[in-house]
Amino acid sequence: xxxxxxxxxxxxxxxxxxxxxxxxxxxxxxxxxxxxxxxxxxxxxxxxxxxxxxxxxxxxxxxxxxxxxxxxxxxxxxxxxxxxxxxxxxxxxxxxxxxxxxxxxxxxxxxxxxxxxxxxxxxxxxxxxxxxxxxxxxxxxxxxxxxxxxxxxxxxxx
Numbered sequence: 001x002x003x004x005x006x007x008x009x010x011x012x013x014x015x016x017x018x019x020x021x022x023x024x025x026x027x028x029x030x031x032x033x034x035x036x037x038x039x040x041x042x043x044x045x046x047x048x049x050x051x052x053x054x055x056x057x058x059x060x061x062x063x064x065x066x067x068x069x070x071x072x073x074x075x076x077x078x079x080x081x082x083x084x085x086x087x088x089x090x091x092x093x094x095x096x097x098x099x100x101x102x103x104x105x106x107x108x109x110x111x112x113x114x115x116x117x118x119x120x121x122x123x124x125x126x127x128x129x130x131x132x133x134x135x136x137x138x139x140x141x142x143x144x145x146x147x148x149x150x151x152x153x154x155x156x157x158x
Contacts, residue, residue: 005032012054018042021102024051024132029155033058034128039105046107050099051128055157061150062123070147074120074140084139085117091138092117095129114140 001023009017009032019041025034033055041047053059078085095112114129115121116138123144130141131152150156 008032009035009054012056019047024128025152027055027155027157028153029157031055031157033152034131036132039099039103039108046105048099048108048111049113049125049128050095050102051113051125051132053124053128053131057156057158058127058148058150058152059124061148062127062144064149065144065147066123070144071120071123074143077143078118078120078140087139089117091129091141094133094137116140 001020005023006017006020009020009023012032017035019038020035021038022036023032023034024036025032027033033053035052035054036050037047037052039047039050053062078088092112095116096110099112100109113122114125116126120126120140123141126138126141127144127148128141129138130145135142145152
């Protein structure tokens with residue numbers, strides 16, 4: 001991670017980048033796409049979202065998918081498909097283990113992100129997790145990626 005990466009994330013977010021540990025995924029052009037963030041921010045605030053989607057076109061596409069009600073479809077799949085439910089549970093456990101290896105924050109022990117493991121709450125967090133870890137780790141993030149009008153294979157940085 002370079003100072004230019006931090007400047008780019010600041011530009012993408014429209015506010016100063018905070019407590020970034022690493023760039024967890026990059027656009028095909030090399031710019032930050034997902035950041036890995038400390039579990040407790042410098043100001044003391046617990047921050048359960050280890051992987052944070054930053055690229056504006058990606059976040060806009062995920063917001064559009066959320067607004068279209070795609071989470072309801074994923075929630076139904078979670079309730080009806082035992083295999084998907086088990087994969088989602090495993091994604092939750094791996095997420096917690098990775099975050100707690102960085103720092104254990106009492107206020108968020110047992111809480112991952114995106115609604116894992118029992119709900120589909122925030123596609124931004126789930127897509128960020130999928131982009132950071134690659135396909136096959138988070139089944140809901142993977143499905144959301146496939147449903148997006150945006151693609152990580154095409155640069156849409158501005």
